[in-house]
Amino acid sequence: MNPGTGRIAAHRGGALEAPENTIGAFDHAVALGADEVEFDVQLSADGVPVVFHDATLDRMTDGTGPLAARPWAELRGLRVAGAARDGIPTLQAVLERLAPTPIAPRMELKPAPDGRPFDGMAARAIAALDRHGLLARTTVTSFFVDYLREGPATALPRILLVNPLVFRCLGGLPGLLPAAERAGTRHLALPIGDIDAALVRAASAEGLTLSAFAAHRADQIDAALDLGLPVFTTDRPTLALERRALRTGTPPSPRTA
Numbered sequence: 001m002n003p004g005t006g007r008i009a010a011h012r013g014g015a016l017e018a019p020e021n022t023i024g025a026f027d028h029a030v031a032l033g034a035d036e037v038e039f040d041v042q043l044s045a046d047g048v049p050v051v052f053h054d055a056t057l058d059r060m061t062d063g064t065g066p067l068a069a070r071p072w073a074e075l076r077g078l079r080v081a082g083a084a085r086d087g088i089p090t091l092q093a094v095l096e097r098l099a100p101t102p103i104a105p106r107m108e109l110k111p112a113p114d115g116r117p118f119d120g121m122a123a124r125a126i127a128a129l130d131r132h133g134l135l136a137r138t139t140v141t142s143f144f145v146d147y148l149r150e151g152p153a154t155a156l157p158r159i160l161l162v163n164p165l166v167f168r169c170l171g172g173l174p175g176l177l178p179a180a181e182r183a184g185t186r187h188l189a190l191p192i193g194d195i196d197a198a199l200v201r202a203a204s205a206e207g208l209t210l211s212a213f214a215a216h217r218a219d220q221i222d223a224a225l226d227l228g229l230p231v232f233t234t235d236r237p238t239l240a241l242e243r244r245a246l247r248t249g250t251p252p253s254p255r256t257a
């Protein structure tokens with residue numbers, strides 16, 4: 001990957017530019033011309049795949065307590081903080097919205113409140129992608145090896161997200177190799193602040209691809225571009241597209257979605 005050409009993934013639709021993980025945020029990411037749109041999936045108490053980041057409702061909605069304890073009939077009535085009309089979307093609603101657009105979904109599978117994978121969630125989410133014709137342009141991500149290592153996820157490009165504390169506790173890249181092996185992917189992602197040129201070279205020598213998440217400031221976005229990472233997530237896709245356009249000499253081309 002040439003420096004300056006990395007793909008830009010609007011994190012939760014661009015969480016510093018629109019209320020995160022809402023249809024409005026996803027429309028925003030599409031309209032900007034972001035390459036990818038990242039969103040988080042978990043299950044309601046009655047097994048409906050919904051798009052929401054936190055394990056609890058408190059920070060981002062007018063509800064309280066664990067999301068996974070509420071059936072969809074209750075979740076659908078909640079309002080998302082900062083959004084005029086948007087509530088928590090179902091995965092189905094998000095995929096319906098993205099399917100007719102050129103944006104590439106980047107679907108993160110979140111754990112259940114007990115820290116384990118939601119039973120059957122990966123299979124249901126991937127079946128939904130298939131129904132919407134999105135399998136060919138979706139990447140599945142997770143911090144949890146178990147979501148990536150078996151079943152239908154193995155048919156898709158996968159990125160193992162790495163918590164920086166875990167990365168340090170494992171002693172860096174060599175300590176991650178068994179996890180990558182178990183996850184069945186050679187693509188790992190770390191926060192941009194934990195990646196430098198030496199680490200990118202070391203990963204490459206191990207046959208690993210490294211990419212970044214949480215590149216939100218201009219200097220972090222520039223670092224991701226300078227390092228030639230294939231993709232990075234950002235809460236500020238507008239800024240990232242502007243920074244990349246400065247390198248390539250082509251202005252961002254907003255879509256009239």
Ligand code: FE
Nearest residue numbers: 038039040108
């Ligand atoms: Fe996420």
